[in-house]
Amino acid sequence: MAQPSLSVKKEKPEHHHFVDADQQFEASKMGVWIFLVTEILFFGGLFAAYIVYRAWYPELFIAASDELDVFWGAVNTVVLISSSLTVAMAIRSVQLNQIKGLIINLWITISLAGVFMVIKYFEYAEKIGKGVLPGAHYTYDGVDHEKANIFFSIYYMMTGLHGIHVLVGISLMLWLVWKAKKGHFSSKYYNPVEGTGLYWHLVDIIWIFLFPLLYLID
């Protein structure tokens, strides 16, 4: 925290119940971090299911993960890491009051998120086409294990929840572009950009764990 001093001129906050703009910025950032805690524990339930079933059926996970294409999983990892870079660049742009740079970086991030979803769509379509569906709808016989449907139920739940988060991220960034074009943001006020950036990086971190856990088992 900066030393409080009456001689330093403080920026006025966007909302009147804050002392100054810095306090509002810190409060909104902490709020996002508390939300991210709930997100980690939300995904945590699925990670727990993954760990329990992998401990019960280790050979199932080795056999079934062969059905996932490491190449496309790796491409999507590169896509998401690049989008984390561009969202960090977007925040840097707005910190330097470069609103045009902010909008360009947000559009690149939105495009990369779109590429991720398109690749995910083709992966899902290929699996659904051969009967790899979650739970009772599973009809594929290419994996030699009686519990093969369990791996893919976990796969669909984890990547599906992650995909929903990517779609939410795209919507948030479209909203940021709209607000930025209306002149809402500047180096003095960019709290929604910072918060969306933090959310987007967490979505990236979750994929960083999903990629080796689902695609890279032996």
Added chain:
Amino acid sequence: MSGHHVSTAKFLWGVAIALLFLTFLTVAAAWMHFPEPWNVIVKLGIAVVKAFIVAAFFMNLWWDTKFNALLLFMSILFLFIFVGITLLDTLYRTDPIPGF
């Protein structure tokens, strides 16, 4: 301590290149087929390093107030308690519930 850390463009690119290199490393490790349990340990180890890099240098926890880092740490701690206590049950069943 305050949250307005501005990273240079060069630094952000460096972070991204480090993350891409670690992605390459984790795929390479998959080709090497380490014997278990090293297979899982190497890949999760790389993932933890990548997550740390993102949290510290993209999410700016490195320069941020320590309270936000504490929030992240506590969420991971509670995740471990959650998974740990669950495993105390599921690992020691002689017979997993049929149908599961």
